[in-house]
Amino acid sequence: MSQELSTTSYALLGLFVFEGPESAGMTGYELKQRADKTLRFYWVSPAMSQVYTELDRLVGQQMVMASDELSGKRRTRRYRITALGFESLQGWLNSSATDFPTLKHPVALKLLMGALMQPDRLRSMLKQYVDDLAVSRADLLAVRTGLGDLEAFRYPALVAEWGLDYYDAETEIVTALLEKLAGLPERPG
Structure with a gap:
């Protein structure tokens, strides 16, 4: 068994x-x-x-x-x-049942505690994350390109396209967060 x-x-x-x-x-x-x-x-x-x-x-x-x-x-x-x-x-x-994904997002976790960070450091972290997203997106785009349009790779190609859309959406979300944080003054001490 x-x-x-x-x-x-x-x-x-x-x-x-x-x-x-x-x-x-x-x-x-x-x-x-x-x-x-x-x-x-x-x-x-x-x-x-x-x-x-x-x-x-x-x-x-x-x-x-x-x-x-x-x-x-x-x-x-x-x-x-x-x-x-x-x-x-x-x-x-x-x-099998499809479980809802559990989001384990270290950047979101740090943003949750953003009041404990200097705003400039917080903005820097988010900018670095946008840069990292661009690198990961480029890696995934290379994978998607490599899959081509072969029938045998139809479903992996769809997942790659989903991932590319995810990176685009995540970049848009974080860019909007950066705009919201743009005017925060540095904290004393």
């Missing part, structure tokens, strides 16, 4: 689907790279140790199979999704 999988496990299973049936699979390192290039824009990209922990769990539940390749004295372990893993992923996609 399989235990309930974490959302991270399902996210990793989903990353295997893009490999195709002829693929030799991915190493844990390659899976982590793919997570860093994709998940980081809309989900937490798991740490390397978490990737291997989840892979061990998925292998134990026969949702992923592992095979070893030897090259000289070096052993490489590759992972592939199994039919059971694919079935479990589809079940999760089609039947």
Whole structure:
């Protein structure tokens, strides 16, 4: 009997689907790279140790199979999704409730306590955040461009477009906040 999988496990299973049936699979390192290039824009990209922990769990539940390749004295372990893993992923996609996202926003948290900061420092923090948004947006735009208009990548492309719209909206919100904070005088001491 399989235990309930974490959302991270399902996210990793989903990353295997893009490999195709002829693929030799991915190493844990390659899976982590793919997570860093994709998940980081809309989900937490798991740490390397978490990737291997989840892979061990998925292998134990026969949702992923592992095979070893030897090259000289070096052993490489590759992972592939199994039919059971694919079935479990589809079940999760089609039947689980969609939770409302929990916003963990360090900039908003600091703004909440903005009365404890000098207004100039607060404005500087928000300006830096707008700059960081531009960098992340450029990274995501490169991902979206790389996906092209291939049918196989239709849904990842839609998520990338959603992310681009998110960065645009977030930039607009923070720019408006900066305008509201423009006239605040520095506090003494």
